[in-house]
Amino acid sequence: MTTEPAPEVNAHYLDHVIHTSESRPVEAIEDIVGQNGIKLLAKGAQVNEKVRERLLMHKLQKPLEDCLQVTNGVMPQSFGPMGEALLEQYPLLKAICAHDLYPAAPTTLATLKLSYPVQSLLTVYAEYQSDRLKHTAGVAMLALALARRLLPGEAGRHHTLALAGLLHDVGELYIDPQYMRPGTPLGPQEWRHVASHPVIGERVLRNMPGAGREIASAVLHHHERLDGFGYPRGVQGAALPLNGQILAAAEWLMALIENSKTPLTRASVATKLIPGEFSRELTEAITVAAHGGAPAAAAAIDPVPLESAIPRVVAIVATLGRFRETRPWIEERIAAARPGLRAVLEAALQRLLRIQTAFSSTGLDAHDPDALVASLAEQRDAELQVELMTVVGELEWRLRELERETLLRAGLLPPEDSAVMREMLVRLKAEA
Numbered sequence: 001m002t003t004e005p006a007p008e009v010n011a012h013y014l015d016h017v018i019h020t021s022e023s024r025p026v027e028a029i030e031d032i033v034g035q036n037g038i039k040l041l042a043k044g045a046q047v048n049e050k051v052r053e054r055l056l057m058h059k060l061q062k063p064l065e066d067c068l069q070v071t072n073g074v075m076p077q078s079f080g081p082m083g084e085a086l087l088e089q090y091p092l093l094k095a096i097c098a099h100d101l102y103p104a105a106p107t108t109l110a111t112l113k114l115s116y117p118v119q120s121l122l123t124v125y126a127e128y129q130s131d132r133l134k135h136t137a138g139v140a141m142l143a144l145a146l147a148r149r150l151l152p153g154e155a156g157r158h159h160t161l162a163l164a165g166l167l168h169d170v171g172e173l174y175i176d177p178q179y180m181r182p183g184t185p186l187g188p189q190e191w192r193h194v195a196s197h198p199v200i201g202e203r204v205l206r207n208m209p210g211a212g213r214e215i216a217s218a219v220l221h222h223h224e225r226l227d228g229f230g231y232p233r234g235v236q237g238a239a240l241p242l243n244g245q246i247l248a249a250a251e252w253l254m255a256l257i258e259n260s261k262t263p264l265t266r267a268s269v270a271t272k273l274i275p276g277e278f279s280r281e282l283t284e285a286i287t288v289a290a291h292g293g294a295p296a297a298a299a300a301i302d303p304v305p306l307e308s309a310i311p312r313v314v315a316i317v318a319t320l321g322r323f324r325e326t327r328p329w330i331e332e333r334i335a336a337a338r339p340g341l342r343a344v345l346e347a348a349l350q351r352l353l354r355i356q357t358a359f360s361s362t363g364l365d366a367h368d369p370d371a372l373v374a375s376l377a378e379q380r381d382a383e384l385q386v387e388l389m390t391v392v393g394e395l396e397w398r399l400r401e402l403e404r405e406t407l408l409r410a411g412l413l414p415p416e417d418s419a420v421m422r423e424m425l426v427r428l429k430a431e432a
Contacts, residue, residue: 007063009055010174013124017068020127021048025071029116032067034058066208069116073123074133079166080110082137090257092264093138096289097145101152105141109162115210118167125170132169135254140165142250149285150246157214157243164218164247167211171201171219188407195231195408198223218243222251225277229351231408249278249286262386264290269390273358274398312392313364319399319428320359323352326427333420341417344409348424351402355395362391 017026025046032041032055040054041047047055047068055064083106087094097105114122126133143161151157172180175197179190186194202220205211221235221244228236230248240248256263256270267290271283327349334345403425410421 007060009058009060009064011056012176013173014052014055014064016124016128016173017047017064018049018052020070020124021046023127024073024123026120027069027071028067029069030062030067032064033061035061037061063204063208065121065204066117068120070120070123073119074114074126075119076112076114077110079112079137079140080106082106082134083109083141086134086138086141090138090263092290093141093254093257095291096253096286097141098289099145099148102148105144108144108158109137109140109166112159112163112166113210115208117208118163118210121170121173121204121208122166125173128173135258136166136169138254138257139168139247139250142253143247145289146246146250146282146285149289150242150281160214161218161243161246161250163211164215164222164243165250167205167215168201168219168222168247168251169197170204171197171199174200174204188411191404191408192411195223199232214243217241218247220244222247224248226279227274227276228347229277229405231405234347234409245278245282249282253286262390265387265390266394269387269394273361273391273394274354309389309392312396316359316364316392316395316399320352320356322428323356326424329427330424333424337420338417340413341420344406344413344417344421345424347409348402348406348421351398351405355398355402358398359395364391 020026026048028041028043028045028047030043031039032045033039035058038058040058040060041051045051060067083104087097087106099105102108122133125136140162143165144158147154147158147161175193178184179186179193184190198220202216204216205219206213206216218241221230221240224230224233224235224240224244225248226236226240226245228234253263253267256266260266267286271278330345330349334342334349337345406421406425410418413421
């Protein structure tokens with residue numbers, strides 16, 4: 001029988017707790033005891049800057065997160081009005097969450113039971129990034145809505161996924177804040193820290209009262225994809241549990257809803273261009289739910305200057321042209337590689353082939369993109385123009401995602417193998 005190592009106090013998490021203590025009391029709900037049996041803080045003691053160094057000096061018998069209570073913390077009732085406001089703000093979210101047989105999604109969130117540790121963790125997260133609490137509420141409602149459609153009658157799993165939605169990003173509290181600031185350029189080493197947040201979240205939640213292993217597992221997998229091109233572990237197929245896949249789809253959808261003027265078009269384009277990231281049942285559930293509320297989800301379409309697509313299409317053509325030239329080099333390296341490098345090279349090759357196929361399917365790889373775009377512009381079809389620009393944007397994103405994921409996986413390899421992956425990326429870029 002194996003025992004888990006004594007938990008250490010994460011300095012970044014503790015700093016967020018101390019920041020929270022500046023606006024509301026944070027106290028120990030039980031004695032906080034070091035691994036050596038020394039009582040560090042008594043039950044009821046305040047956790048603030050004065051005790052920071054004492055806590056950091058010791059490993060603990062129980063995780064610090066399980067021993068804290070934040071006074072006047074996030075209450076589940078607050079997710080009711082927050083959820084209603086999100087539904088009114090985002091028509092597609094409202095359409096997907098609508099269901100005739102269950103209470104409204106905000107009502108369900110408002111009735112969730114939160115243990116003291118879960119409530120305190122959410123409160124610290126809200127103090128860290130108040131705007132992100134709305135994002136987590138949206139993810140929770142989408143996960144709940146998809147679970148209701150895919151797992152009818154399984155109320156326990158519905159609530160599990162709703163809680164996992166609220167908690168899916170708490171691992172960010174344990175990462176150096178300098179990497180988490182919006183707009184911060186991240187190299188491979190920095191991105192490895194950011195990409196670890198699902199693993200950290202799983203570790204924190206797996207034994208936490210009020211959370212547990214099912215919630216932790218869903219959180220661990222919320223950036224994974226069925227085809228293996230997610231992170232942090234690149235699991236695929238049957239290795240990706242349904243709860244994790246539902247939470248991953250909910251997180252992906254909420255990001256589109258928040259960041260796109262035409263999220264339904266973006267979701268449709270993404271699933272058509274790169275199929276297989278989610279199961280057919282899941283994508284069908286999203287489509288049926290979205291179109292079931294189509295009148296409410298319809299968004300005004302602004303005219304799009306198609307001329308701006310021409311240099312972007314040309315850049316994609318050039319990148320994929322360099323891929324065709326580089327493919328023999330990649331296949332030679334695969335044939336000679338050790339298993340770890342071979343797996344990463346094969347994943348990158350398959351992703352590039354899928355992007356190439358997706359691009360060809362759009363007809364944009366014509367020899368004269370100027371003439372193609374001009375002919376499309378003459379049709380003056382606003383919806384077609386939006387779809388075209390969405391396709392271009394999605395392909396650009398997929399190429400950036402490929403570079404990021406390849407660098408992340410390369411960073412886990414021995415230096416000589418990592419150098420091969422970096423050379424591959426150089427060959428695919430314009431300066432090659």
